[in-house]
Amino acid sequence: MIAWTIYITFAGALLLLFLPQVFARWIALLTTIAGLALGLAAFFCTPITDLAHFTTIVRVPWVSALGMEYHLALDGVSLTMILVTGISAVSTVLFSWDVEYRQNEFFFWLLLVVAGCYGVFLSANLFLLFAFYELVIVPKYFLIAIFGSTNKEYGAMKLTLYSFFGGIFVFIGILVAYVTAGSLDMNQLAQFQFPPQLQSWAFPVLFLGFAVLAGIWPLHTWAPTGHAAAPTAGSMLLAGIVMKLGSYAGLRVAMNLFPQGFHMWSKWIAVLAVIGIVYAAAVALRQSDLKFVIGYSSVSHMGFVLLGLATANVLGVSGAVLQMFSHGVIAALLFAVAGRMIYRRTHTRELDTLAGMNLSRAMPFAAFTFVIASAASIGIPGFSGFAAEIIILIGAWKSYPLAVWITGAGMVLVAAFTLRALKQSFFGEAGAEGEVKKVAIVTALNREEFNPITLAEKLGACLLMFATLAVGVYPKLLLDRIMPAVEAMRFLK
Amino acid sequence: MITAIIFIPLLGALAVWVWPQRNCRVIALIFNAISAACALGLWRKFDATGTGMQFVERHAWIPAINAEYLVGVDGLSLLLVLLTSLIVPFAFVARPTPGGRGFDATMLVMQSALYGTFTTQNFVLWFLFYEMSLIPAFLLIKIWGGENRDRAATKFFLYTFLGSVAMLLSFLGIYFAKGTFDFSALASLGKNGLLTGKLAWLAFAGIFIGLAVKVPLFPFHTWLPDAYQTAPTGVSMVLTGVLSKMGVYGFVRLLLPLFPNEIKIIGPWLLVLAVCSIVFAPLAAWAQRDLKRMVAYLSINHLGYCMLALFAVAASPTVTANIDTHAALGGVFMQIFNHGITAAALFYFVGLLEQRRGVRGISDFGGLMQRAPLLCGWMSVAIFSSLGLPGLNGFIGEFLIFKGAFAITALFTSIAVIGLLVTAIVFVRTMQSLFSGPLAESCSAFPDLLRREKLVLVPVTLLMFAIGIAPQFMFNIFNTTVVHMTRLFG
Numbered sequence: 001m002i003a004w005t006i007y008i009t010f011a012g013a014l015l016l017l018f019l020p021q022v023f024a025r026w027i028a029l030l031t032t033i034a035g036l037a038l039g040l041a042a043f044f045c046t047p048i049t050d051l052a053h054f055t056t057i058v059r060v061p062w063v064s065a066l067g068m069e070y071h072l073a074l075d076g077v078s079l080t081m082i083l084v085t086g087i088s089a090v091s092t093v094l095f096s097w098d099v100e101y102r103q104n105e106f107f108f109w110l111l112l113v114v115a116g117c118y119g120v121f122l123s124a125n126l127f128l129l130f131a132f133y134e135l136v137i138v139p140k141y142f143l144i145a146i147f148g149s150t151n152k153e154y155g156a157m158k159l160t161l162y163s164f165f166g167g168i169f170v171f172i173g174i175l176v177a178y179v180t181a182g183s184l185d186m187n188q189l190a191q192f193q194f195p196p197q198l199q200s201w202a203f204p205v206l207f208l209g210f211a212v213l214a215g216i217w218p219l220h221t222w223a224p225t226g227h228a229a230a231p232t233a234g235s236m237l238l239a240g241i242v243m244k245l246g247s248y249a250g251l252r253v254a255m256n257l258f259p260q261g262f263h264m265w266s267k268w269i270a271v272l273a274v275i276g277i278v279y280a281a282a283v284a285l286r287q288s289d290l291k292f293v294i295g296y297s298s299v300s301h302m303g304f305v306l307l308g309l310a311t312a313n314v315l316g317v318s319g320a321v322l323q324m325f326s327h328g329v330i331a332a333l334l335f336a337v338a339g340r341m342i343y344r345r346t347h348t349r350e351l352d353t354l355a356g357m358n359l360s361r362a363m364p365f366a367a368f369t370f371v372i373a374s375a376a377s378i379g380i381p382g383f384s385g386f387a388a389e390i391i392i393l394i395g396a397w398k399s400y401p402l403a404v405w406i407t408g409a410g411m412v413l414v415a416a417f418t419l420r421a422l423k424q425s426f427f428g429e430a431g432a433e434g435e436v437k438k439v440a441i442v443t444a445l446n447r448e449e450f451n452p453i454t455l456a457e458k459l460g461a462c463l464l465m466f467a468t469l470a471v472g473v474y475p476k477l478l479l480d481r482i483m484p485a486v487e488a489m490r491f492l493k
Numbered sequence: 494m495i496t497a498i499i500f501i502p503l504l505g506a507l508a509v510w511v512w513p514q515r516n517c518r519v520i521a522l523i524f525n526a527i528s529a530a531c532a533l534g535l536w537r538k539f540d541a542t543g544t545g546m547q548f549v550e551r552h553a554w555i556p557a558i559n560a561e562y563l564v565g566v567d568g569l570s571l572l573l574v575l576l577t578s579l580i581v582p583f584a585f586v587a588r589p590t591p592g593g594r595g596f597d598a599t600m601l602v603m604q605s606a607l608y609g610t611f612t613t614q615n616f617v618l619w620f621l622f623y624e625m626s627l628i629p630a631f632l633l634i635k636i637w638g639g640e641n642r643d644r645a646a647t648k649f650f651l652y653t654f655l656g657s658v659a660m661l662l663s664f665l666g667i668y669f670a671k672g673t674f675d676f677s678a679l680a681s682l683g684k685n686g687l688l689t690g691k692l693a694w695l696a697f698a699g700i701f702i703g704l705a706v707k708v709p710l711f712p713f714h715t716w717l718p719d720a721y722q723t724a725p726t727g728v729s730m731v732l733t734g735v736l737s738k739m740g741v742y743g744f745v746r747l748l749l750p751l752f753p754n755e756i757k758i759i760g761p762w763l764l765v766l767a768v769c770s771i772v773f774a775p776l777a778a779w780a781q782r783d784l785k786r787m788v789a790y791l792s793i794n795h796l797g798y799c800m801l802a803l804f805a806v807a808a809s810p811t812v813t814a815n816i817d818t819h820a821a822l823g824g825v826f827m828q829i830f831n832h833g834i835t836a837a838a839l840f841y842f843v844g845l846l847e848q849r850r851g852v853r854g855i856s857d858f859g860g861l862m863q864r865a866p867l868l869c870g871w872m873s874v875a876i877f878s879s880l881g882l883p884g885l886n887g888f889i890g891e892f893l894i895f896k897g898a899f900a901i902t903a904l905f906t907s908i909a910v911i912g913l914l915v916t917a918i919v920f921v922r923t924m925q926s927l928f929s930g931p932l933a934e935s936c937s938a939f940p941d942l943l944r945r946e947k948l949v950l951v952p953v954t955l956l957m958f959a960i961g962i963a964p965q966f967m968f969n970i971f972n973t974t975v976v977h978m979t980r981l982f983g
Contacts, residue, residue, distance in 0.1 A: 067816075130883070
């Protein structure tokens with residue numbers, strides 16, 4: 001049944017091409033809601049024991065002579081990813097409710113991204129996984145190149161080329177696996193004993209290829225540029241789901257196939273992850289564009305995911321999966337506030353300019369949302385960010401105590417830049433004495449023009465806030481399903 | 494049946510010649526349709542599980558030298574016959590202004606020669622058709638070409654002709670040693686070494702050069718950008734879509750079965766050439782300002798993948814017929830067909846851009862998305878297909894080639910992957926400067942796709958998707974042939 005998430009989303013995208021514009025956003029909304037509903041149904045109806053293994057749900061021969069199959073499977077990890085995809089997708093459509101420029105096309109590309117992501121998360125055949133993985137690149141490119149804002153051509157190009165660059169390493173890695181083991185079936189490959197010598201070089205090739213998309217330092221530079229250039233919906237999807245494709249595939253494919261290679265390299269991944277966390281947070285502290293701040297914060301948070309994966313124990317890896325969920329929701333929320341609520345109304349993302357506007361009065365709901373999002377992002381207990389990061393750090397403590405110390409310092413930086421962004425964008429009454437007056441006039445003028453926060457935006461924000469709170473308060477909900485699935489993977493020490 | 498397919502276009506050429514000028518394109522298309530219908534009939538009756546040649550027709554022709562009229566098809570030949578009957582009509586339609594009956598007649602003669610080349614199984618007859626395609630191609634470039642056509646046509650002719658002469662000499666040598674021109678007989682002799690010593694190497698070199706020029710393989714490719722750039726759109730489509738496949742076909746049919754030992758010895762060097770084609774061609778494309786020339790260079794890259802897999806299969810010293818060689822060879826056949834339709838489509842699009850603006854430099858366009866979204870959309874599909882994006886035809890062929898070739902020669906294949914990346918860069922850059930950005934002033938009155946153009950594009954694009962999503966119907970054509978051939982090479 002869960003396989004229908006893919007079909008419905010593709011069907012919705014196709015439908016958008018043929019129906020008139022009036023229906024566009026409704027089709028998109030219904031399609032994404034259907035996807036989320038299917039995910040939730042699977043979440044509540046599938047027995048937890050079934051989620052402990054990568055259980056086949058659909059298996060149709062495709063080009064069977066060559067080991068290519070249309071093979072989908074599900075376990076706790078992929079189900080979590082399906083859920084976050086559904087949640088981000090619905091809220092993204094809600095936050096794109098008033099897109100007017102070439103609406104059909106916009107939602108068409110958007111749904112294609114979502115469908116491709118569903119496909120990656122469910123694929124149990126390497127060929128299929130790669131096909132979906134590459135398929136996501138195209139709609140991403142068009143979303144940014146057509147509908148983007150600041151420097152969109154450059155951002156789209158950079159992101160696409162980085163994706164292709166990573167894709168090529170992935171391609172080589174897949175070929176190595178196929179040629180050595182003679183199968184493309186991920187479950188079979190996960191049983192196969194690759195020679196250690198081969199693993200020692202095949203693992204980094206494959207993992208790095210995937211990690212480009214996850215924003216691993218120093219291959220992260222596409223992320224802030226791409227996020228800033230993308231339209232709001234694009235940034236929400238990019239940060240919310242697409243970056244997870246990289247970390248998910250790194251876990252599912254690279255680590256599962258080449259466990260010994262993973263153990264040889266895990267400490268280097270941890271090093272890169274920690275550098276990423278601290279470095280990106282430090283850079284974010286110095287940004288003046290709100291979207292760049294959030295873009296760098298994404299890189300920093302994805303560093304936690306990588307650190308969790310590098311721990312190679314159940315806790316750390318489960319924490320990483322939880323963090324993928326959590327960051328998907330939080331990043332979507334942050335970008336929604338920055339891109340849709342603030343930028344659409346003030347036409348600026350410069351923190352200094354925003355500081356003079358004192359937006360918390362003009363848009364109390366947006367301010368509330370941003371406070372929640374920031375709190376979740378900083379990792380205040382009660383939000384999903386805290387649950388995930390604490391689990392990752394506990395896991396990391398067993399493997400790399402030093403990394404935990406450094407990361408702890410990094411978390412202070414995360415808090416610092418998030419609070420700075422929060423203060424300047426919403427609560428900034430400070431500013432040079434002389435400027436206050438001028439700014440006040442501007443603010444008054446702007447306030448007249450401000451459209452109130454729409455219902456669609458409120459719904460979208462509430463959905464995301466609910467998700468981060470629910471998981472933050474009761475992480476067991478997801479962890480019960482993630483941990484058995486992680487335990488079944490074979491790279492654990 | 495096959496005879497009918499070969500000679501119907503020739504009849505068409507005659508008919509066009511005697512018919513009044515006005516309707517000649519309609520006549521040409523009718524004859525095209527008839528031969529295409531015959532080709533489809535061939536496909537329907539074709540037994541996909543049978544090894545060996547089917548629909549064989551054998552008549553004595555020149556008994557003195559053992560030259561027979563011998564035609565027949567296996568999966569590979571059938572594939573190429575289908576490709577020919579698909580691409581040539583598009584080439585007719587791609588021509589915006591009637592070029593007169595001379596153009597149509599010449600094109601039909603070329604089509605007949607192509608059908609002949611892909612179906613004959615005897616060298617003398619094959620060579621006749623092979624040469625017969627050269628002259629119309631030369632005339633088409635020379636008379637109807639654009640700027641610099643004389644030089645390009647002469648260069649094209651000299652390169653190919655010298656290659657053909659070398660090939661002919663080699664075959665004469667083989668004939669004097671073995672006394673037969675029959676492909677299958679030669680192939681079975683080839684298993685144990687057709688010739689020995691210096692003679693073998695001479696014969697090998699002659700045939701290799703003849704075919705390498707035709708494909709073209711680095712460093713024999715320099716005629717290609719000139720010729721493709723100058724030729725009118727329709728002719729470029731046929732040149733890249735079908736004519737270049739004659740070279741690949743020749744490699745599969747002649748060189749690999751006849752000289753297995755020689756290829757094994759110099760295999761690594763051949764692989765180096767293939768990898769050079771794959772890596773250097775897109776780099777050259779990157780530097781081009783002219784869209785048509787850029788697409789031409791990328792064509793070299795795509796055929797390089799075919800060469801890589803072929804040489805990998807044939808050159809590996811320990812190769813056995815297994816799933817990898819099947820994948821590689823199946824990928825080559827797939828790529829032959831895919832590149833045929835995709836590259837032809839790309840040339841068609843470049844032609845459309847040129848018609849609308851009169852120029853085709855990359856920097857002459859900009860912001861087309863605003864004026865012609867449909868054209869940009871459909872062109873993106875073709876570009877992505879050429880780039881090898883999943884869901885479109887290009888991906889299947891390239892994936893299989895890489896999958897198979899990697900198992901045999903991991904090193905060369907890994908280097909060849911760079912070609913994929915550079916191609917991606919070239920295409921993304923092109924799309925960027927053509928489609929997005931501010932609208933170029935000169936493009937302000939840029940018409941979108943006309944209905945006539947849509948009629949051409951929709952079926953081709955649907956075919957790209959069909960092959961990309963459910964390639965099985967294509968594999969069915971040549972699966973048995975692939976298995977049979979890998980056994981032959983192994």
